[in-house]
Amino acid sequence: MADNRPRENSLGIAGWVWAGNYTLERYLYLLHRVTGLGLILFGIFHLTATTIFRVQGEAVWNATMEFLNNPVFMVGEFLVVTAFAFHALNGLRLILQELGFTLGKPVPPIYPFKDAIRRKRLWTLVTLAAVMVLVVFFFIDFAAGGPG
Amino acid sequence: MSGDAVKNIIFRVQRYNPEKDERPHFEEFTVPVKHGTTVLEGLLYIKENLDSSLAFRTSCRMGICGSCGMLVNNNPHLACHTQVEEFHSNKLTLKPLPNLPIIKDLVPDLTTLFEKHRSVKPYIIRPDEEEMEKPAAEFTQKQKELDEFLQFTYCIKCGLCIAACPTSASDKKFLGPQALGQAFRYCADSRDAGQDQRLAIVDAEHGLWNCHFAAACSEACPKGVDPAFAIQLLRRRVVGSAIGAAKAHTPAGVVAPQTETRAKVPVPEFTVKPK
Numbered sequence: 413m414a415d416n417r418p419r420e421n422s423l424g425i426a427g428w429v430w431a432g433n434y435t436l437e438r439y440l441y442l443l444h445r446v447t448g449l450g451l452i453l454f455g456i457f458h459l460t461a462t463t464i465f466r467v468q469g470e471a472v473w474n475a476t477m478e479f480l481n482n483p484v485f486m487v488g489e490f491l492v493v494t495a496f497a498f499h500a501l502n503g504l505r506l507i508l509q510e511l512g513f514t515l516g517k518p519v520p521p522i523y524p525f526k527d528a529i530r531r532k533r534l535w536t537l538v539t540l541a542a543v544m545v546l547v548v549f550f551f552i553d554f555a556a557g558g559p560g
Numbered sequence: 561m562s563g564d565a566v567k568n569i570i571f572r573v574q575r576y577n578p579e580k581d582e583r584p585h586f587e588e589f590t591v592p593v594k595h596g597t598t599v600l601e602g603l604l605y606i607k608e609n610l611d612s613s614l615a616f617r618t619s620c621r622m623g624i625c626g627s628c629g630m631l632v633n634n635n636p637h638l639a640c641h642t643q644v645e646e647f648h649s650n651k652l653t654l655k656p657l658p659n660l661p662i663i664k665d666l667v668p669d670l671t672t673l674f675e676k677h678r679s680v681k682p683y684i685i686r687p688d689e690e691e692m693e694k695p696a697a698e699f700t701q702k703q704k705e706l707d708e709f710l711q712f713t714y715c716i717k718c719g720l721c722i723a724a725c726p727t728s729a730s731d732k733k734f735l736g737p738q739a740l741g742q743a744f745r746y747c748a749d750s751r752d753a754g755q756d757q758r759l760a761i762v763d764a765e766h767g768l769w770n771c772h773f774a775a776a777c778s779e780a781c782p783k784g785v786d787p788a789f790a791i792q793l794l795r796r797r798v799v800g801s802a803i804g805a806a807k808a809h810t811p812a813g814v815v816a817p818q819t820e821t822r823a824k825v826p827v828p829e830f831t832v833k834p835k
Contacts, residue, residue, distance in 0.1 A: 432634055434724070438775065521783060527789060
């Protein structure tokens with residue numbers, strides 16, 4: 413007789429990526445994870461470059477800087493600051509909202525239902541607007557040749 | 561679709577019989593639907609006319625029992641609560657709710673849901689055990705106190721929130737939006753005194769800190785319960801009690817026994833009196 417135990421049906425990691433036709437905050441969750449992962453990878457890369465290569469003397473350091481000074485890494489740098497702006501500001505929104513701030517009070521469930529985060533969508537939009545302002549600022553700075 | 565015009569819609573249903581099938585597969589059925597036909601009515605049509613072996617759960621057919629949760633076009637819905645024409649498509653794909661094991665076809669195994677629900681002590685806890693088990697009178701509660709949690713009492717344990725939750729997808733031990741939402745519902749109840757017991761259960765590994773507030777559960781909920789909101793309010797209580805900023809709470813007392821009784825309404829003359 414075949415095994416009649418219920419069959420496992422968890423989405424696993426695919427469940428993080430697959431966002432169905434849910435609305436904005438479900439996609440921000442995904443973007444928050446992706447940017448977080450990207451920033452960790454950048455952090456490892458950055459620490460490697462500024463420690464291991466640096467202690468090997470001026471020649472190695474200059475060669476590394478020479479290697480990194482090309483459009484691919486410049487665009488990468490812009491993506492890193494964009495990811496940082498999003499992750500930091502969205503993170504602040506999450507910290508506030510996960511402690512119950514800016515979400516209002518429970519309401520009677522009268523159809524059509526609107527959950528707290530959608531009733532207070534304004535805060536999400538304010539966060540995204542602030543991210544956009546920073547990104548535009550970074551882009552102007554980047555297009556002008558950056559601080560260095 | 562207008563009036564009583566009948567349109568043929570293809571129902572692409574995931575089938576899985578643990579006694580025969582190695583893995584789930586899809587079967588297609590053509591179902592005639594009218595304006596207002598629900599997905600559940602389509603499934604009942606298949607069971608009555610096309611394939612009686614199709615398995616799905618249903619009971620009340622009016623969004624109260626929470627039996628017929630399933631994925632319709634990859635989003636969790638109650639089949640009875642969802643009309644076919646909402647999807648503006650000639651084809652509907654039906655799958656069992658993910659993040660819960662499949663028993664057969666569209667029937668998910670809700671055992672873990674109920675176990676997790678039970679684990680957060682979803683009942684009024686009173687300091688006096690005798691009073692809790694054998695209350696002499698009802699506990700007092702003001703409308704304002706009821707409004708603090710009324711929204712969260714509408715949970716029908718259908719499992720749609722668990723199917724929508726990205727954390728439940730990858731962490732099988734995660735308590736899930738349903739249980740955490742109900743933990744808040746009872747902590748927020750003015751008649752309850754069990755908050756400390758519940759906070760110890762939810763403020764643990766696989767507990768409420770694993771929620772990342774994607775809020776998909778609240779969007780999927782067919783009853784407007786908003787479990788994501790409840791979890792954030794529960795976190796506020798956990799942090800409040802950890803830093804000693806929690807409000808002092810005394811559970812509501814019981815209604816005082818009635819001292820005066822009104823005179824009984826006299827039995828009308830024409831009533832047949834017992835001999």
